[in-house]
Amino acid sequence: MNEANKLIEQLENLNTQIAIIESQAQKLELENIQIDSALAELEKTEGKVFKAVGPVLVETDAKKMIEELSEKRKDNDKKIEMIKKQAEKLKAKREEVQKQLKEKVG
Numbered sequence: 001m002n003e004a005n006k007l008i009e010q011l012e013n014l015n016t017q018i019a020i021i022e023s024q025a026q027k028l029e030l031e032n033i034q035i036d037s038a039l040a041e042l043e044k045t046e047g048k049v050f051k052a053v054g055p056v057l058v059e060t061d062a063k064k065m066i067e068e069l070s071e072k073r074k075d076n077d078k079k080i081e082m083i084k085k086q087a088e089k090l091k092a093k094r095e096e097v098q099k100q101l102k103e104k105v106g
Contacts, residue, residue, distance in 0.1 A: 007101040014094040025083040028076045035073045
């Protein structure tokens with residue numbers, strides 16, 4: 001396999017990796033939207049609420065649930081930041097490979 005074909009394969013792999021991690025970030029961002037919606041409803045609630053644990057509903061305190069969801073939101077935000085940084089590195093690598101490929105092809 002010549003060097004141009006290797007670069008094309010590397011470029012395809014980078015594009016796949018970028019697509020995968022960007023979809024992971026989108027999934028987490030969607031989850032954060034759902035968490036924000038749940039937190040908004042919980043702020044209006046006092047006392048006990050129910051949360052799904054597998055197929056079972058479990059009674060819990062609203063304040064405790066707010067704390068759990070807030071912590072989950074913070075964790076998601078950290079993961080999203082890490083994923084975005086990783087995506088930027090991959091995009092920079094992709095640009096480098098594209099440049100190398102242009103030099104090889106013409």
